[in-house]
Amino acid sequence: MNRENETLWTLKSEYVHRLAKQGLRVDNRDAFEYRDIEVTPGYVTRSPGSALVKLGNTTVLAGISMDVGTPFQDTPNEGVIMTGAELVPLASPTFESGPPSEDAIELARVVDRGIRESKAIDLEKLVIEEGEKVWMVFIDLHILDYDGNLFDASALAAMAALMHTNVPKYEDEKVIRTESSMKMPLRRVPVETTFAKIGDTLLLDPVLDEEKAADVRLTIATTDDGYICASQKGGSGALTVEEIEMIIDKSFEKGDFLRGILKDNMKG
């Protein structure tokens, strides 16, 4: 699929490895330092909630759509979350049109799990009529520029969008999109932090060149009240138990950093 020159990538990969051995990175960051992060909530003014996140050059737009539907049979008293991701070909020469790739599916599912498993959304407050009518929360991730670490950027965009989402009114069997009945009911603030292992070196927030050179990737989602709520290893490399433990510690620390950015954004 990758149409770029194979040899070029091999050279780049060797360069990234050489740097990593010396504790260095292609953009001179520290090992556990995030790139610059910009969060623009409410970017899509006409949608009930949205946020544009720039993590260095990686750009993700998360948009929330609200609709009324029937709950799942086994959770009649809960609203429904659906998360999708489109790696639109605009964002990278390696993304293609067509049905979602396995990468897009994994991304959507890992972002979804961070939100779902942490019970970030109070789904019981999204019930209109038990067993019959509930709010469906669609979280759509639109990747606009791909320079590595879609997981953290997407999870951050999704959470920022949810924090700025207004639930529309529902009256006389109709959704009134111009009026709001409440803020999206949130209970926790999960964020995701992704680490790459290059040789024996662990790095936070890999850029694309690092991501491609890495053997393995680990994403950890943490909550503001001290829980881990999701994890996902990617890539054909391996991790030791000790590495995972070290990553968990860093993940809580960096998670609080990301939550700080979200918090600042809520005020601003």
Place this chain on the structure above:
Amino acid sequence: MNRENETLWTLKSEYVHRLAKQGLRVDNRDAFEYRDIEVTPGYVTRSPGSALVKLGNTTVLAGISMDVGTPFQDTPNEGVIMTGAELVPLASPTFESGPPSEDAIELARVVDRGIRESKAIDLEKLVIEEGEKVWMVFIDLHILDYDGNLFDASALAAMAALMHTNVPKYEDEKVIRTESSMKMPLRRVPVETTFAKIGDTLLLDPVLDEEKAADVRLTIATTDDGYICASQKGGSGALTVEEIEMIIDKSFEKGDFLRGILKDNMKG
């Protein structure tokens, strides 16, 4: 996709251009003359409405299917129109099996717009129970032989079929297909006329060889009460404002000619 010989087409195209420059056509027609038109309404005797149209060698069969469904939320007091076109591979060596091509989609949508935008069908009369149950009018265009100008042939076939359509009875929650409750309620008679520009020459009703040689195509839908209700440019060429104005005039004139054929057919 085109499996025919590229060189052959280049030669044919040059020939068509040479003729056009002299005001001539491959089949000796005048620039704004239609090929012979045959309309056979009621061709599919078992369907509520249908018509076979032969425009020279181009052959299109339009069939109407009627079913009961729920109206769209924003038009609770209107029936529903759905138009589809199948460029079945029987009709041309260049048509392929599979999901509708962009050509088939464009054709269906342009025919649909002619009918929909002119409000040819009185959709309010197709309501059985407001907001709950309305008639769905499926207009299906089946292309049987493709020798150019599918737009005009298809629009004509669709309109002829609608003019001969009987709306079935609906009793006790069931469609009784063997009985008719009314004629399809029609208010206007839109038809479409298509022009090709070859070099600087404008032609009506291009045959396949002309269509392929043409730089640009313009389809204009007009109504019997003096309105233009749809237009569509196709092809990578361009048109001037003056050319469009000239085409509009011709389009009304030729539209009346086509409506004359439909009218004759209603009597016969």
Place this chain on the structure above:
Amino acid sequence: MNRENETLWTLKSEYVHRLAKQGLRVDNRDAFEYRDIEVTPGYVTRSPGSALVKLGNTTVLAGISMDVGTPFQDTPNEGVIMTGAELVPLASPTFESGPPSEDAIELARVVDRGIRESKAIDLEKLVIEEGEKVWMVFIDLHILDYDGNLFDASALAAMAALMHTNVPKYEDEKVIRTESSMKMPLRRVPVETTFAKIGDTLLLDPVLDEEKAADVRLTIATTDDGYICASQKGGSGALTVEEIEMIIDKSFEKGDFLRGILKDNMKG
């Protein structure tokens, strides 16, 4: 599609033909002898009904799923049967992932017809509320190892599964899968017998090598009360009327043999 060596297959085919001429088979069976048959009903203990059938090396797992749905409009007082077959790529180097192949579709439809046309299932007993709610019986055939004659193995597995199926309880608009309301209501026991013609020789139950060498295949479904309920010819060869008559006679005889196996299984 077949990735195996073409030359090898030609040689095998010639060998099979040579044997057939002498009345012999690759596995030393008689012409109208089945391979060893093992039926394991209830293989998938958590499903309402299932059976694993081994016909020589050919292995088919049939599983029944029960759900509540709306009946078809024209049969408001009947439950619904749906039969599917997956030729999963695990079972053969020639099976591929993706939508069902024409072979999988033919297999599912021929097994379905044997059951449907014989009225083996008393569909009226599967009505919960006439016109509104009926049991849907999904018969899914999962092919695990493909060594020829999927038709007989699949039909046998489907019937064995149905004979061991418990219809769940339905109370308060819910399916209670842990409780049974009745055994699957059965009226007849259809089985299918498949014959291959190699040169002029007719054989029962072809193995894969015979199936590939064969010119034509004929499957006959018979019932325990002396009816033929389905037939299907496959392959580009031809059959005479006399051959068909001879196959019918054998089919009843072998059908009783297969029904004997099913019966033994019901006791055991």
Place this chain on the structure above:
Amino acid sequence: MGGKSEVPLLDKNGKRIDGRDLEELRPVKMEVGVLKKADGSAYVEWGGNKVIAAVYGPREVLPKHLANPYKAVLKYRYNMAPFSVDDRKRPGPDRRSIEISKISREALERVVMLEYFPNTMIDVFVEILQADAGTRCAALTAASLALADAGIPMRDVVAACAAGKIDGKVVLDLKKEEDNYGEADMPIAISPRTGEIVLFQMDGLMTKDEYMKALRLAVEGARKINEIQKETLKDKYKITNLSGGDNNE
């Protein structure tokens, strides 16, 4: 085969709902060379069925990896127009049409001289414009004519017909209501020169006697259909040697 015998399909004189005798075919009309762009084509009207067939080829095989160095690849596409049946059929192949296409292709593979055209593809497309039971037989009958019209060499012109069982009687050539409410249907096709069966299906409930009677009746029906095919090709080409039939231009 619903077998709901509430609807009587035979009157007290043993006549069928359209007045036919038990062993009588519906009216059949055939025409070849009906399409301009196809290499060969045919139209068949058979009772309430209206069917049109086109043949393209031998031509380049697409996708290329399907090419066979020993013979032509034959493709067959049976397709119903959305308006051909009462309940609109959604465009595109469904399971039924995929199965019919498969068995029809296998029937034609018996007679088409594919070995004459290695590394090519011959496409047969059939469109059901109006359906009244027996469409697969009408389609295959039309396809054979279209192949002859395209000048494709064939060992024989395949002809098809169905027999079935209604109100307990074996009858020829079921129409829609008979198919819906009858007890069995058996569509077949033959290679008329040898009398061999090249397409064969049956569903419903029949004893062996009924089954063999239906089979023989269907073969006879197919022979009658073949006579009409031959007349049609003769009228068109004024020759009797069918497989030498020339192109339609």
Place this chain on the structure above:
Amino acid sequence: MGGKSEVPLLDKNGKRIDGRDLEELRPVKMEVGVLKKADGSAYVEWGGNKVIAAVYGPREVLPKHLANPYKAVLKYRYNMAPFSVDDRKRPGPDRRSIEISKISREALERVVMLEYFPNTMIDVFVEILQADAGTRCAALTAASLALADAGIPMRDVVAACAAGKIDGKVVLDLKKEEDNYGEADMPIAISPRTGEIVLFQMDGLMTKDEYMKALRLAVEGARKINEIQKETLKDKYKITNLSGGDNNE
């Protein structure tokens, strides 16, 4: 074009619901080089529309058999983000976006010098992030800028605009409510140097006079859009020769 005139779209002073005059454009903002990975890119905000376009290429043609030895293959993909409209749009192309992609590609084929890059492919991708009527015009306008930003040689920079009819009046540049409840819409695109029409559609009901008035109005609108395009490219490159515009790095 619902034409349900219950909703008044013009006030007693002839002003539109957003306070515009009949022949007034909505506010338009443009920016080029907004994406890092694309060879060229542009962002266009036009009333409530937010649109981003990217260009990749000339690059290898995939699948290979689509390659043309005489010119580059141009592809155009118009795509709406699920949250860009009130009722969530399911991801993936629908019939509407396939049609828009086709006519937009045809418009650009008129100006892009495809003959310079045989056997290659030039991909134009446009994402509608927020929709407020006129998205196809905004998309094509952004696509032209992205092509220029990618340094693809063009005869001209295509500019688009729509005119339409609301409450019986011909107006420029419909917004969403005007499109929903108005009487006609006519999106067009021009090659500004020649004034030729390269994209042209119309739906709704118009007399010939209204139609020609709308056409001329839309052409004028597109010319204004083109001025903004030129300013945007000038600001970025500090040069006036657009087709000689260099890459965005």
Place this chain on the structure above:
Amino acid sequence: MGGKSEVPLLDKNGKRIDGRDLEELRPVKMEVGVLKKADGSAYVEWGGNKVIAAVYGPREVLPKHLANPYKAVLKYRYNMAPFSVDDRKRPGPDRRSIEISKISREALERVVMLEYFPNTMIDVFVEILQADAGTRCAALTAASLALADAGIPMRDVVAACAAGKIDGKVVLDLKKEEDNYGEADMPIAISPRTGEIVLFQMDGLMTKDEYMKALRLAVEGARKINEIQKETLKDKYKITNLSGGDNNE
């Protein structure tokens, strides 16, 4: 992970609903060489899970453009039979099975000596015949056995196991009800020789202490699974050097 603690998952003695202790595996049975047509195969029964795996290859890569001149392409297809779960699963890949296939493939890429077979493809197919939580672990465990059975050289035999949290306790190897109503699940796989983690996921809510405890417990579980794998292969081949295991014929 519903976390609906209305359903008690531990009794007053701390026993689980199936009588197990907190750190106890469900009964596990393994068998290799269970299929005739596959190059390697294995069957794993693990609690209520029934899983069958097959390996084909190294063989020709299809489609060809996916071939890699430096190593074999590994494919992994996790598929659930429609009847394997209470609510019938529609045939074909869904998002969940695509994700599981991806991470399972990545786990195996760590150990399979792909570099020995450039320009080929190794296909691993796993069918879930009955599901009772932990299917991805059972599937990967079976897949490793099938690879060994096919004689594919491997650095190690991957073994998988899950740990989780129910009623506030960290436990090994959740069954279905525990997965549905428990608080967290952590499926992992290891390369037993090095103890490295090659598959790793977690969802639910856990403190760091619980998390690390679960991780260590799951690793221990996977080691026990690996012992059974080794016994199974030894029984079959009467040899201890697994990667030298011969074909199943």
